[in-house]
Amino acid sequence: MESNNLHAAWDHYMENTSRPGDLYPPPIPCLPMEILILIFIYVKRDTPVYLIDSILHSLARVSRKWRGIILGTPSLWTTICDVPHAEKLIARSGALPLQIVRTAEHGLGLLEYTSLVSSHIQRWDSCEIRGLTSERDETLSLSQNPAPALQSLAISIYHNDGSIAFDADRYTSYMITFMVTAPRLRELTLNGVSIPWDSALFASLTSLHLGYVEYWGPDSVCLLLGALRASTCLEYLCIEKLEVAMWFESADVIKLPVQLAHLQLLHIKQLQWLQHDLLPYIIIPPSSQLE
The missing domain is CATH 3.80.10 (Leucine-rich repeat, LRR (right-handed beta-alpha superhelix))
Incomplete structure (x- = not known):
């Protein structure tokens, strides 16, 4: 019985305590906008011209933040x-x-x-x-x-x-x-x-x-x-x-x-x-x- 209570208490503690993954969130969402724009520019540069449009639209679906940055950066849309x-x-x-x-x-x-x-x-x-x-x-x-x-x-x-x-x-x-x-x-x-x-x-x-x-x-x-x-x-x-x-x-x-x-x-x-x-x-x- 005590063993079961101990495991239950430990599980409750782990569920309500910050884990290492929470202490070190994924780096990409935390990147400054300027860095993300540079990354998107490099992606565009290395993409065949006929695929640039579809690649940018795919990236814009990742998150609202990315969509706002991509649609709001004119230099990404200069290949017509x-x-x-x-x-x-x-x-x-x-x-x-x-x-x-x-x-x-x-x-x-x-x-x-x-x-x-x-x-x-x-x-x-x-x-x-x-x-x-x-x-x-x-x-x-x-x-x-x-x-x-x-x-x-x-x-x-x-x-x-x-x-x-x-x-x-x-x-x-x-x-x-x-x-x-x-x-x-x-x-x-x-x-x-x-x-x-x-x-x-x-x-x-x-x-x-x-x-x-x-x-x-x-x-x-x-x-x-x-x-x-x-x-x-x-x-x-x-x-x-x-x-x-x-x-x-x-x-x-x-x-x-x-x-x-x-x-x-x-x-x-x-x-x-x-x-x-x-x-x-x-x-x-x-x-x-x-x-």
Whole structure:
């Protein structure tokens, strides 16, 4: 009997006494708001862009505190994908710079998406657009609008099967008529999109990726060298599957060397003509990597 009373008394004591778990509560709920925001920012940074929205909403369901912090932090909502509720994401981003990402896989059609984000083009920091060949004109029309804060632009045109579509400079209606409307642009990626070699955009670029274009104009190699010569700040250069009609080169054209003093990486993909017609005229620092 005394033993039973002792056990009952002990159980009552333990139920009404702080245990070690109570003395040391879980650390996450006790973190300051500033630390939680940093954690959420790191989560966003390491998440594929098309999953950022769903990940943030999942985190917001953990607790009222987390929900309030996540919904009240504009920097978490600056990546605007082509999801059906993209308008809500823009509203949550406040007045911060935007990362525009169109994947062509998440519901909004191109015209609906571009009409939504174009009204905020003054805030674009980066823009990555994937378009189908049937949407080429609508996709390239984005480049006609002034984007004073834009620093990175990537446009790729695809077939319905997911392969990149070739463009050709002879199809002048498809060429991007780049004007000096993006003075801060530093990174340019174009796949299946041709660009005039005399575009003023080359002068300020630090990163350039050109691919999947057929150049049929005369002296194409010399014009390409001229564009690279204007890109004095280049640190990264990738040339992929450019088809150049070299038999149109004028016999009396002298190819002048191009010095890319700041280049760190030169990436060449699937260019059989490059070894003899381009590389001998490009001078890069000894420390540069050639892939």
